[in-house]
Amino acid sequence: MADTSPPQPAPARRAASGRYSAWRLLREGLTGQRGWTRAWAKAAPRPHYRIVIVGGGGHGLATAYYLASEHGITDVAVLERGPIGLGNVGRNTTIIRSNYFHPDNIRFYEFSLKLWEGLEQRLNFNSMVSQRGTLNLFHTEAQRDLFTRRANQMRLLGVDAEALDRAQVRRLVPLADLDNGRYPVLGGFLQPRGGTVRHDAVAWGYARAASAAGADIVEHCEVTGITQAGGRVTGVQTSRGAIGADLVCLAVAGHSSRLAALAGLTLPIETHVLQAFVSEAVKPLLDVVLTYGAGHFYVSQSDKGGLVFGGAIDGYNTYAQRGTLPMAEEVAASAMTLLPGLARLKILRQWGGVMDMTMDGSPLITLTPLTGLILNGGWCYGGFKAIPAGGFTTAHLIACGTPHPLAAHLGLTRFASGHTVDERGAGPFPYAH
Amino acid sequence: MLQIPCPWCGVRDETEFRYRGDASRSRPAADAGAAAFHAYVYQRANEFGWHVEWWLHFAGCRRLLKVVRHTESHEIRAVTGPQDEPPAGPP
Ligand SMILES: Cc1cc2nc3c(=O)[nH]c(=O)nc-3n(C[C@H](O)[C@H](O)[C@H](O)COP(=O)(O)OP(=O)(O)OC[C@H]3O[C@@H](n4cnc5c(N)ncnc54)[C@H](O)[C@@H]3O)c2cc1C
């Protein structure tokens, strides 16, 4: 088994923005807040980089950071077509956990969870990592058996998982209607170390650290072409001119197929939209991440007090970053079944994000048939929790040319060789994962 | 909310239908080889633009329909029976 202990922090580098600390806050408070500088440098693209990363979301920025911190590679550009952080990294429901079923997935997501646990100290950036626990409810005996099997699998690999009976669930979430007529709650499974993270701060924290280490973060730079010569990648065409590169890494979340098509590749991916919702802010009433088992519904309460919740994908191919009413209605119906006390709450905001849904529901961190082109994508609706491990293992693949042992099961060739990693056993139907 | 004009039932809400994926793939001959089947089962063009797709009208006529829909605007250009070739339109 691969070494899954979290790596030691790299020697602290002084960010151009200075170190953030209580002492700094105090000093700035006493000197009129005039000493704060930009957290990261807005770079203009240079004509050539050793590594070009396409996409300034969580995975692109984390990859740039780990290239510098783990491999000493800083001749790196992250090209983002808009401002960083406006993609899925800033659109998700912020849930982190490692309660997967496949051993390879458990190891990968557990490594990520361990990185989350030390991330704020490492990046010197407050991303409000809150390990409040994730609680999955079950409503039938078959579902209980399935969860038990998953929890046992996790515990065998040293990951925390606890079975709760109805009384324990009631103590933890007094708000839930455990006796609802249709889907009474029989119990739940808790991963105490699961929780939430302030998603925007993840993009900002990695951007600040990558920029301080020497990577260029180039915003408003859309990649429109991938140039090749002699069977390998030589760079990219962008809205800000041609940029040469020894190696190009795609980290564009819902747009992997479009970027791969620029290089003549077809991927096992469909693009789908997932919505999220936030209610008006209320006093603290929910202190775990709660997942309903008789429908697709998950909810947590943000530190501002709003309930953040979501459901399943809308269900048909789309690149429209909005989402439609039928799924909003279904999510609201699930919310009412489980938490009828929320009936009077107003929904303040709703939005959608477009995501790569793969044929087996698992991501891709992989070499491609085109030499010099690496793909980080296929994150489906679970790629936020994976950002630290995704960036770490993608940086490894870029620097070493071979997959990191923890991500070796996420290669593109798994479909042809029959080694798909299908958590749900749903088959090659992206809309079903 | 999509409104899908079913050739048999008329215009109906999307909630009467079930999406069944890309309809542009056809099953290779039995002896076409592993690469052809890999492409058929797993690889998708995932078009940004017009997409030919299956929708099952489960709460209506229960027929499987072929729909040509734009994956960004969601505009529907054509709906036909499963054997029909949808009319070619603007690219
Ligand atoms: C509503 C919703 C809820 C979710 N909830 C969770 C959750 O609770 N937990 C969890 O683990 N995951 C969740 N996810 C999934 C998670 O957000 C994504 O899997 C993850 O953020 C994707 O990786 P990323 O951060 O790198 O993507 P993004 O932030 O989308 O980054 C990709 C970037 O690429 C850029 N780009 C695209 N094309 C180009 C181009 N041609 N040139 C330059 N740049 C380009 C985009 O502008 C974008 O900024 C959720 C997703 C959604 C939509």
Ligand SMILES: [Zn+2]
């Ligand atoms: Zn019909």
